[in-house]
Amino acid sequence: MGDAPPRIFTFTDDFVFKYIFGREQQEKLLIKLLNALLHREGSQQIVDLEILNPFNPKETASAKASVVDVKARDGTGRRYLIEVQVKNRPDQIARSLFYLARLYADQLGEGEAYEDLCAATAITLTGYRLFRHHHRVQSRFRMRETALGYELSDLLELHYIELPKVAEMLRHRHSPPAEADRQEGEAPEPPWLSLTRFEKWLYILRYGRRFAGEGPVPPAITEEDGIVMAIDELRKINADRELRQLLEQQEKERRELNSSRFNPHKAYQVGKREGLQQGLQQGLQQGLQQGLDQGRQEGMAQIIRQLIASGMPPEDVARRLALPLATVTQMAAPRS
Structure with missing residues (x-):
């Protein structure tokens, strides 16, 4: 062929x-x-x-x-x-x-x-x-x-x-x-x-x-x-x-961005999976929990950054995700 x-x-x-x-x-x-x-x-x-x-x-x-x-x-x-x-x-x-x-x-x-x-x-x-x-x-x-x-x-x-x-x-x-x-x-x-x-x-x-x-x-x-x-x-x-x-x-890039933007659960699961992998590598229950928590935070931060990048005001993001505005602002900040 x-x-x-x-x-x-x-x-x-x-x-x-x-x-x-x-x-x-x-x-x-x-x-x-x-x-x-x-x-x-x-x-x-x-x-x-x-x-x-x-x-x-x-x-x-x-x-x-x-x-x-x-x-x-x-x-x-x-x-x-x-x-x-x-x-x-x-x-x-x-x-x-x-x-x-x-x-x-x-x-x-x-x-x-x-x-x-x-x-x-x-x-x-x-x-x-x-x-x-x-x-x-x-x-x-x-x-x-x-x-x-x-x-x-x-x-x-x-x-x-x-x-x-x-x-x-x-x-x-x-x-x-x-x-x-x-x-x-x-x-x-x-x-x-x-x-x-x-x-x-x-x-x-x-x-x-x-x-x-x-x-x-x-x-x-x-x-x-x-x-x-x-x-x-x-x-x-x-x-x-x-x-x-x-x-x-x-x-x-746009398809990938929109996929996460309109499917927050998918982005959340990606973050959670990354956290799980990190926790397993640490080999300790404490490390596992830390990995899960970090994965959840990274997944949510990814959603927030993508929504703001698409033009949604932070106030609307906070209402949509049921989060305090201060949390949205903090998670949207560039990582050092």
């Missing part, structure tokens, strides 16, 4: 997305993407952008391994967060609201006035159907009065873009209709010349596998500013063995 074919990276792979749109010097490409996804035209377009958490593919510390969103600030001060979430998470909406609120709140320093706060927009691209009761690809949320429907403020805005609905969107919006998906993930052939900028971007994000190799790119796509840049970046990743290995290592 021959070797398995190499993995094909696509735009919806977490670290690929951040590598393409979230590195330093990639501001222009991120501007193109945001303007398309937010339907910004004319004077409303983003023209200046700073990436607040630039991605370094060689930085593989576990503290960074769980952070795969891209944060940016435009010339007016408005903040943006964009991420890809491929797997269905039951806590997705609560998670989105948490990160949007933090994106908004983090800009205010001690002693600064609330009127200095700028708007914040969060965008999540999902690889699954989040809202099954409607067929819209993009859902936009703001704060409104529930009875009269008037808007309270435009300072907080939350977008969900459901990529599995792209083919259906193309079928309904264009005549003749786009070819239906024959298999899950197979790219339909749309009427390229009639696609909007928004639809073209969604197509390449949804069906990135089609553009990862050296095949031809439809002329209507090459005319769209920014899309060719994104496809070129995707092809570079798939052709660069060293970069592929770096991104795969990032994903591995």
